[in-house]
Amino acid sequence: MQLEIKERTVGDVVILEMFGKIIIGEGSVQLRDAVSRLRDAGRNRIILNLGGVSYVDSSGIGELVSSYTTTKNTGGRLKLLNLPKKIKDLLMITKLLTVFEIYEDEQAALDSFQ
């Protein structure tokens, strides 16, 4: 399995902790399915903790963007937590750093939903 996703809930915010690779194929699909399931359940306040992600390709970056836009389109918010440097580099190259809300502290990310 390319990507392992652990789900936690703090109040009405869902934290998806991700471990592994978000790359074309299985990893990207797993992320899409996880966010889609939450959206279908009406849970659209989401934090993606990417601290355990070792590799993301352009497909994975695209999936992060899709997750962000689909969540936003349903009136929710999706934020990123603990970005590894290389993922940050990939977002910067494609001018996406300013699109996402990015946090390095979980509590700060949770507080931002208030």
Add this chain to the structure above:
Amino acid sequence: MMLAENVVELTIASQLEFIDLVTTLTDNITSMIGFDEESAYWINMAVRESVANAVEHGNKYDPQKSVDIRFTIGVDALRVTVRDHGEGFDPATLPDPLDPHNLLNPAGRGILYIRTFMDSVEYERHPEGGMIVTMSKRRAPKQPQDLSEGEHHHDAVGN
């Protein structure tokens, strides 16, 4: 003086599962010829993106069509070519992923990443069909200390 080049070739079927095989070989080659960890990581990604494009957009997952990868290890640079057997495309016609209107597109960033991480990237149509991308990354020049037998070790210079 004749400069020697070593060539490593690999052909895979159009399945995403085989991409890891190619990137594992990429890692072995970049490690063997002394690229530093940072450069090796981004070369790995450029190769991954190129092969994924060939499988997905070039060959459209057709199991009858292969993706051919060639690593040419030169004295000054590593050159990688990736060929598909699809319809071909003109990279100049692809939407600019940095255009504000395209920033939130779910796809279209792969070639930008490849161009960012490699020193040169060229796309051309193969005369017998399909696209071939040729990309290269300069190898760091050897430092004078590397040539001595001293205990000094220097990492290769990154981007």
